[in-house]
Amino acid sequence: MSLMRISALALRIVRQFLRDPRTLALVFLAPILVMTLLNLVLNNQSSAATLAVVLPIGSDPATTQFNQTLRQVLGMQSDSLTVKYINASDASSTLDKGDANGVLIFPADFATQLQQRGATSEQVHLRLDGSNPGAAKALSNVVSALLQSLARQSAPTGTAGASTAADSSLNVQSDYIPANSKDYTQTDALAPLFVGLFAFFFIFLLTSVSFLRERARGTIERLLISPLRRGELILGYVLGFTLFAVAQSLLILLFVIFVLRVHYAGNLGLIFLITLALTIGSVNLGIFLSTYARNELQVIQFIPLVLLPQGLLGGLFWPVNSLPIVLKQLAYVLPLTWANFGLKDVMLKGKGLEAIWPDLLVLVGFATLMVILSTFTVRSESA
Amino acid sequence: MSSPFPTPDAGNVESVRVTLNPDLGAELLVSVRGVTKTFGKLRALDNFTMNIHAGETYGLIGPNGSGKTTLIRIIVGLTKPTTGEVSILGQKVPNRQIAKDIGYMTQSNALYQELSIRENLEFFGRIYGLHGQHLRERVEAVLETVDLAERSRSIVETLSGGMKQRVMLASTLIHEPRLLLLDEPTVGIDPELRLAFWDHFARLNAEGVTIIVSTHHLDEAARCHRLGLMRFGTLLAQGQPSELTQLSGKETMEEAFLYFATRHKDQA
Numbered sequence: 001m002s003l004m005r006i007s008a009l010a011l012r013i014v015r016q017f018l019r020d021p022r023t024l025a026l027v028f029l030a031p032i033l034v035m036t037l038l039n040l041v042l043n044n045q046s047s048a049a050t051l052a053v054v055l056p057i058g059s060d061p062a063t064t065q066f067n068q069t070l071r072q073v074l075g076m077q078s079d080s081l082t083v084k085y086i087n088a089s090d091a092s093s094t095l096d097k098g099d100a101n102g103v104l105i106f107p108a109d110f111a112t113q114l115q116q117r118g119a120t121s122e123q124v125h126l127r128l129d130g131s132n133p134g135a136a137k138a139l140s141n142v143v144s145a146l147l148q149s150l151a152r153q154s155a156p157t158g159t160a161g162a163s164t165a166a167d168s169s170l171n172v173q174s175d176y177i178p179a180n181s182k183d184y185t186q187t188d189a190l191a192p193l194f195v196g197l198f199a200f201f202f203i204f205l206l207t208s209v210s211f212l213r214e215r216a217r218g219t220i221e222r223l224l225i226s227p228l229r230r231g232e233l234i235l236g237y238v239l240g241f242t243l244f245a246v247a248q249s250l251l252i253l254l255f256v257i258f259v260l261r262v263h264y265a266g267n268l269g270l271i272f273l274i275t276l277a278l279t280i281g282s283v284n285l286g287i288f289l290s291t292y293a294r295n296e297l298q299v300i301q302f303i304p305l306v307l308l309p310q311g312l313l314g315g316l317f318w319p320v321n322s323l324p325i326v327l328k329q330l331a332y333v334l335p336l337t338w339a340n341f342g343l344k345d346v347m348l349k350g351k352g353l354e355a356i357w358p359d360l361l362v363l364v365g366f367a368t369l370m371v372i373l374s375t376f377t378v379r380s381e382s383a
Numbered sequence: 384m385s386s387p388f389p390t391p392d393a394g395n396v397e398s399v400r401v402t403l404n405p406d407l408g409a410e411l412l413v414s415v416r417g418v419t420k421t422f423g424k425l426r427a428l429d430n431f432t433m434n435i436h437a438g439e440t441y442g443l444i445g446p447n448g449s450g451k452t453t454l455i456r457i458i459v460g461l462t463k464p465t466t467g468e469v470s471i472l473g474q475k476v477p478n479r480q481i482a483k484d485i486g487y488m489t490q491s492n493a494l495y496q497e498l499s500i501r502e503n504l505e506f507f508g509r510i511y512g513l514h515g516q517h518l519r520e521r522v523e524a525v526l527e528t529v530d531l532a533e534r535s536r537s538i539v540e541t542l543s544g545g546m547k548q549r550v551m552l553a554s555t556l557i558h559e560p561r562l563l564l565l566d567e568p569t570v571g572i573d574p575e576l577r578l579a580f581w582d583h584f585a586r587l588n589a590e591g592v593t594i595i596v597s598t599h600h601l602d603e604a605a606r607c608h609r610l611g612l613m614r615f616g617t618l619l620a621q622g623q624p625s626e627l628t629q630l631s632g633k634e635t636m637e638e639a640f641l642y643f644a645t646r647h648k649d650q651a
Contacts, residue, residue, distance in 0.1 A: 217492070217495075221493065225477075226483075228510050
């Protein structure tokens with residue numbers, strides 16, 4: 001064992017990397033970037049759940065009193081709950097658009113009936129969005145607790161029988177939109193997002209390394225001087241890699257559906273369409289970025305840049321709507337965010353083409369932009 | 384002063400009298416006019432002018448760094464000259480229309496290592512527009528030429544250096560180009576194979592193919608119709624091998640080169 005030889009090797013390694021600013025950035029800046037992002041997201045999330053409430057209607061004292069009490073009680077809830085007050089006519093669209101995780105609907109004359117008779121003919125209605133199981137459960141609990149406390153406060157004084165009647169009128173009828181999302185677990189909610197994430201990440205990596213090797217070996221030069229057009233080169237790569245990506249997506253979906261037994265509501269064809277659009281973008285991003293890499297290590301250095309923002313901000317762990325404003329805007333620029341919107345809508349809410357076409361449009365736009373960029377930047381090792 | 388050339392090796396190519404194919408006349412295939420190429424401060428080519436006739440083998444001789452590779456890359460269209468222009472068959476380069484008539488070979492093994500010889504050849508053939516029966520015939524033909532017909536299913540990665548070079552040549556010839564640009568095609572291959580390559584080049588000339596080849600081997604220089612002696616990005620002298628030796632009053636090509644190099648330095 002020679003200390004001299006060992007330290008000669010260590011010194012050489014240190015020198016090599018001091019001359020490699022990109023690797024240094026990877027090692028030192030990437031963790032800082034991740035920690036900053038995480039910190040921003042975790043501490044500034046606006047809320048865990050949003051509840052929309054349709055209050056009883058009327059200007060009589062009973063209703064006014066009830067509404068005031070209700071607002072008070074809701075106002076005292078923890079910061080993790082956001083409450084909105086909406087009209088009955090907006091109930092469906094609020095839930096549909098994802099502006100709230102649940103809608104609590106009181107019949108219009110609820111307060112008056114309660115006071116007069118101690119019971120109501122209609123029940124309180126809670127409609128929950130099952131695509132976010134965590135929020136749905138939270139709201140369910142909040143509403144039960146809320147109604148219990150309201151029952152105690154609003155019960156007409158007097159007979160014992162009356163208070164029992166009051167209790168039962170404050171039971172809530174809940175249903176989930178879409179219908180089978182009642183049983184959704186966290187796995188169900190995450191499955192669509194993993195389809196998108198894997199498609200994007202692995203295909204990007206595969207394409208950029210492959211294209212880089214084409215340049216490193218010199219085969220790209222042979223292609224550049226041949227009758228092959230640059231556009232044809234790019235499209236050939238897109239076709240080749242998309243085949244793999246589609247096969248991968250198929251495998252993931254089959255596994256998720258048949259082995260993990262995840263619930264899903266929507267059309268498989270649409271899921272493929274979204275994945276396809278995402279993949280084409282990611283293939284071309286790979287080709288484009290590989291222009292700026294001289295070797296495989298440098299391609300790997302792109303991974304934090306490409307994957308981390310999309311993984312953290314794309315809706316995988318926290319809903320995009322709950323991100324702080326700056327990060328939310330950044331999220332809207334990332335392709336995976338839009339793929340996630342589309343995949344969630346299809347897989348968890350069973351929506352169709354009419355709902356996801358904006359997402360597809362963005363993905364196609366991103367793919368087109370990447371194709372154009374790649375075509376113009378494709379070059380040999382030494383132009 | 385040490386010689387810029389490596390010592391001639393044992394497998395000397397016999398001196399063969401070379402004559403131009405009379406049927407082709409002096410059709411101008413490649414025209415290089417006033418080409419200068421600078422890389423930052425480095426002047427790789429300096430106001431270079433050269434004309435190549437159809438059906439000839441033109442040898443570029445010169446030490447490393449003389450600009451041979453840069454010149455070939457400019458002719459092929461991979462690099463753009465800083466000033467000046469190159470035309471092939473009257474068309475300014477780079478030009479997609481004439482791409483199919485050009486074959487380019489480098490020393491680096493620009494092949495797909497994971498694929499077999501046959502798969503590589505089929506790929507390049509298809510890129511050049513060959514398909515079906517014609518493609519199959521050409522693949523067999525070039526495999527014959529480089530004597531690799533029995534190993535056509537071997538994966539390129541498993542081949543020796545010389546074999547890879549042969550595959551490179553095969554893939555360069557598959558689309559029957561009219562112009563071949565060969566950048567030191569015989570580096571690292573054994574004397575017997577070198578002889579075989581140059582025999583094939585002579586056959587190609589007879590068929591009307593034009594070849595521009597750069598080389599360090601002086602016995603190969605003797606088999607060219609004309610030679611261009613290069614140094615520091617300029618053409619020191621140009622002519623038939625016999626003319627150059629006569630002109631310089633020297634016996635060997637090596638001495639002729641030194642003569643011209645010194646004369647150039649004195650004139651500068």
